Amino acid sequence: MTDAGASTEQQKAQEQAAILMQALPHMLHYDDATVVVKYGGHAMGDETVARDFARDMVLLEQSGLNPVVVHGGGPQIGAMLKKLGIKSEFSDGLRITDKETVEIVEMVLAGSINKQIVGSINAEGGRAIGLCGKDGNMVIAHKVARTSDGVDLGFVGEPAKVDATVLEQVLGRELIPVLAPIAQGVDGETYNVNADTFAGAIAGALKAKRLLFLTDVPGVLDRDKNLIKELRVDQIHALIAEGVITGGMIPKVETCIYALEQGVEGVVILDGKTPHAVLVELLTDHGAGTLITR
Numbered sequence: 317m318t319d320a321g322a323s324t325e326q327q328k329a330q331e332q333a334a335i336l337m338q339a340l341p342h343m344l345h346y347d348d349a350t351v352v353v354k355y356g357g358h359a360m361g362d363e364t365v366a367r368d369f370a371r372d373m374v375l376l377e378q379s380g381l382n383p384v385v386v387h388g389g390g391p392q393i394g395a396m397l398k399k400l401g402i403k404s405e406f407s408d409g410l411r412i413t414d415k416e417t418v419e420i421v422e423m424v425l426a427g428s429i430n431k432q433i434v435g436s437i438n439a440e441g442g443r444a445i446g447l448c449g450k451d452g453n454m455v456i457a458h459k460v461a462r463t464s465d466g467v468d469l470g471f472v473g474e475p476a477k478v479d480a481t482v483l484e485q486v487l488g489r490e491l492i493p494v495l496a497p498i499a500q501g502v503d504g505e506t507y508n509v510n511a512d513t514f515a516g517a518i519a520g521a522l523k524a525k526r527l528l529f530l531t532d533v534p535g536v537l538d539r540d541k542n543l544i545k546e547l548r549v550d551q552i553h554a555l556i557a558e559g560v561i562t563g564g565m566i567p568k569v570e571t572c573i574y575a576l577e578q579g580v581e582g583v584v585i586l587d588g589k590t591p592h593a594v595l596v597e598l599l600t601d602h603g604a605g606t607l608i609t610r
């Protein structure tokens with residue numbers, strides 16, 4: 317290598333070292349902290365996005381944080397039900413889930429998607445462990461009462477009790493738990509739980525420092541579609557009442573409020589399709605998405 321080539325290499329190495337050093341205050345801030353990341357079905361996207369997500373989880377783990385992944389898979393369940401010719405409808409944002417449907421939901425969530433995420437984290441050098449709410453009696457569900465239209469949702473559950481024993485055994489041992497939102501009911505049946513609700517319950521039980529919701533929008537947007545960078549709980553109620561927060565964002569922000577009440581320090585809603593969204597949020601000075609605090 318010429319002298320000029322060597323000095324360019326050295327300059328590049330110095331630049332890389334400087335970038336790494338910028339992450340130090342953030343790593344110290346989150347040292348040993350539990351961060352629950354809800355990875356929504358819409359945020360999963362293509363192979364590159366999935367690989368970047370897996371790499372982010374491994375990097376967090378190696379940086380001294382304890383990431384816990386809770387995944388969804390609504391669009392993927394929809395595609396499988398369509399393939400099988402099973403009709404599916406939603407009420408109040410929840411899938412009406414009969415006996416036949418809950419079997420497919422469990423198969424897609426706890427089977428195919430869970431193992432795909434575990435596989436991609438492991439392929440990036442991590443050690444992921446795939447579980448659902450049934451494992452170790454982690455989440456016991458009760459049946460959701462009828463919706464506002466009086467619809468019986470069937471096997472749709474809400475976490476009634478979370479036992480974090482299994483997770484506590486796993487965390488801090490360089491294992492990354494990947495959780496599918498399926499739970500056993502108090503009646504012994506299998507229940508389909510909305511992944512946002514499941515993530516909120518897990519984050520609350522673990523008193524996580526951060527709960528991140530990876531979705532398909534940059535965060536909570538105002539009336540003019542500009543990103544709101546910080547929100548307090550009291551402001552959320554007003555935004556719902558004014559019709560600025562609507563649709564799928566309502567249960568998401570309601571889960572944020574619940575998680576904060578349970579002792580989670582901060583919740584962030586961010587765009588999962590932005591490359592390395594989680595790293596930008598946790599390990600850079602910039603932050604991403606909307607931070608919601610008490």
Ligand SMILES: Nc1ncnc2c1ncn2[C@@H]1O[C@H](COP(=O)(O)OP(=O)(O)O)[C@@H](O)[C@H]1O
Binds near residue numbers: 390530533562566
């Ligand atoms: N004020 C708002 N800011 C951002 N998104 C909003 C807002 N109000 C409603 N939404 C809708 O909420 C959606 C996100 O919720 P949802 O589709 O349930 O996400 P996910 O599938 O990731 O759980 C956005 O794609 C957007 O259409």
Ligand SMILES: CC(=O)N[C@@H](CCC(=O)OP(=O)(O)O)C(=O)O
Binds near residue numbers: 387410510
């Ligand atoms: C009861 C209920 O609606 N459960 C959801 C579970 C998956 C989910 O929540 O996935 P996303 O996060 O990708 O939306 C469903 O059946 O679609």
